[in-house]
Amino acid sequence: MTAVDRIERAYREDAARILGAVARTTGDLQLAEDAVQEAFARAVGEAARGRAPANPAAWITTVARRVAVDARRRERADTRIAPMLAAQLAIAEKAAADDAADGGEMLSGSVFTGDERLELILLVAHPELAQEARVALALRHVCGVPTARIAEAFLVAEPTMAARLTRAKKRIHDSGIRFSLDDTASVAARMPDAFTTVYLLYTAGHAAADDGLRRDAIALARDAHRVARRSESAGLLALLLLTEARQATRLTSDDEFATLREADRSRWDVALLTEGERLATEALTNVGAGGDGRYALQAGIAGLHAVAPSWEATDWPAIVRLYDGLIRVWPSAAARLGRLVALGHSPDAGPEVALAGLDADPALLDGPLAPRAHAARAELLRLAGATGEAAVELARAIAATRDDRTRRSLQRLLDAAAPEGRLDTPRTPRDGR
Numbered sequence: 001m002t003a004v005d006r007i008e009r010a011y012r013e014d015a016a017r018i019l020g021a022v023a024r025t026t027g028d029l030q031l032a033e034d035a036v037q038e039a040f041a042r043a044v045g046e047a048a049r050g051r052a053p054a055n056p057a058a059w060i061t062t063v064a065r066r067v068a069v070d071a072r073r074r075e076r077a078d079t080r081i082a083p084m085l086a087a088q089l090a091i092a093e094k095a096a097a098d099d100a101a102d103g104g105e106m107l108s109g110s111v112f113t114g115d116e117r118l119e120l121i122l123l124v125a126h127p128e129l130a131q132e133a134r135v136a137l138a139l140r141h142v143c144g145v146p147t148a149r150i151a152e153a154f155l156v157a158e159p160t161m162a163a164r165l166t167r168a169k170k171r172i173h174d175s176g177i178r179f180s181l182d183d184t185a186s187v188a189a190r191m192p193d194a195f196t197t198v199y200l201l202y203t204a205g206h207a208a209a210d211d212g213l214r215r216d217a218i219a220l221a222r223d224a225h226r227v228a229r230r231s232e233s234a235g236l237l238a239l240l241l242l243t244e245a246r247q248a249t250r251l252t253s254d255d256e257f258a259t260l261r262e263a264d265r266s267r268w269d270v271a272l273l274t275e276g277e278r279l280a281t282e283a284l285t286n287v288g289a290g291g292d293g294r295y296a297l298q299a300g301i302a303g304l305h306a307v308a309p310s311w312e313a314t315d316w317p318a319i320v321r322l323y324d325g326l327i328r329v330w331p332s333a334a335a336r337l338g339r340l341v342a343l344g345h346s347p348d349a350g351p352e353v354a355l356a357g358l359d360a361d362p363a364l365l366d367g368p369l370a371p372r373a374h375a376a377r378a379e380l381l382r383l384a385g386a387t388g389e390a391a392v393e394l395a396r397a398i399a400a401t402r403d404d405r406t407r408r409s410l411q412r413l414l415d416a417a418a419p420e421g422r423l424d425t426p427r428t429p430r431d432g433r
Contacts, residue, residue, distance in 0.1 A: 003052030007043050010056040015040075016144025018061045020120040026068045029124075029141055030173040035071065039064035117142055117216075118194060118223045125193035128175070133168035138197040139204075140165055143216060149204040155333075155368035191228050195236050195295065198224060202240050209251060209405070214244060235283035235296030241276035242302035245269040257409040261311040273306050292329040297322050301338070316346035333369050336361060337376055344380045351383035371401035375410060382417070391417045
């Protein structure tokens with residue numbers, strides 16, 4: 001691997017973490033971003049002159065801190081700021097030097113541990129910023145999630161999310177807001193934002209079948225639970241572990257998403273299931289202690305799927321009850337749709353009841369969850385025996401999705417429902433769809 005290759009690898013794998021470390025020194029994401037870009041450019045210049053840094057991530061972090069401090073000195077008339085930043089820089093550089101002297105890589109040292117990333121997420125969670133901005137900034141600049149994935153997680157268009165990120169960074173830069181964690185009360189107040197960030201990080205990794213994002217999310221969830229020790233931190237970690245335990249059956253041999261019905265449960269990770277079930281039980285037992293129970297209830301739902309020996313043996317009535325509780329504390333579109341699917345499979349209700357509920361919630365079929373909602377309606381129609389209408393709904397789901405793997409997965413279900421490619425006309429067309 002050439003020197004330039006090592007720098008490019010550092011950019012791909014470590015740029016977000018480097019940015020977070022510099023932001024901790026400066027308290028200014030916009031300034032930190034400019035400094036990191038300058039440091040990467042200098043690293044490439046050093047490589048061209050045959051003086052490439054042996055450890056690009058450590059070198060770039062140190063140079064970016066120096067660039068940021070120099071920029072702050074130039075732009076601030078208040079000279080009291082510079083000595084403070086210089087002192088912080090000296091401490092950080094000494095830590096990096098000690099790490100290098102020990103023969104260790106900076107990425108495995110104190111700067112880039114899971115604890116540090118959790119701290120950076122908490123630092124970004126400044127109360128003067130809107131909650132969505134706090135979480136989005138953490139996802140982008142601490143966790144390195146692409147803007148497009150963040151937009152999907154918040155169910156908005158990518159340009160909209162990019163504009164929000166830019167405005168949030170500018171607000172921080174212009175207003176003089178500085179990230180600081182003063183006391184345990186501040187940490188406790190900001191922890192819910194950290195939970196949301198970790199949850200959305202895993203969600204992005206799950207949707208994209210990205211092992212790295214999911215792995216980072218689980219590491220951060222473990223750190224959050226160790227620090228917080230709340231019912232909600234236990235529930236969040238349980239939810240992620242129980243979902244991760246099923247990853248071996250997440251994709252088919254053709255790289256398409258498999259349904260839970262199709263999963264070979266003998267391939268699920270027993271160790272993750274056991275740990276997840278224990279944490280879910282702990283979380284559900286203490287719902288309301290340190291949170292509203294959102295993650296505990298979601299973990300309970302995942303746990304009921306995990307303990308069922310087969311799809312047919314799933315305790316759907318119990319899942320519906322948990323969804324009822326979840327909607328009371330988190331009445332999101334995803335929770336409402338999940339409840340309707342469970343209701344359709346429950347012997348206490350059935351697909352006709354669920355279809356009526358879905359039709360009475362048009363926001364699900366017309367909003368950002370439209371692909372999932374149409375696919376769910378197709379499943380409910382199939383259960384009700386309306387196979388022709390089910391095929392039409394699958395076609396609508398395909399037309400509404402932009403993700404290639406999801407589209408191929410839905411097409412596989414449609415091909416199985418209509419082998420000849422012929423779609424029957426729906427008996428009860430809905431609003432022209």
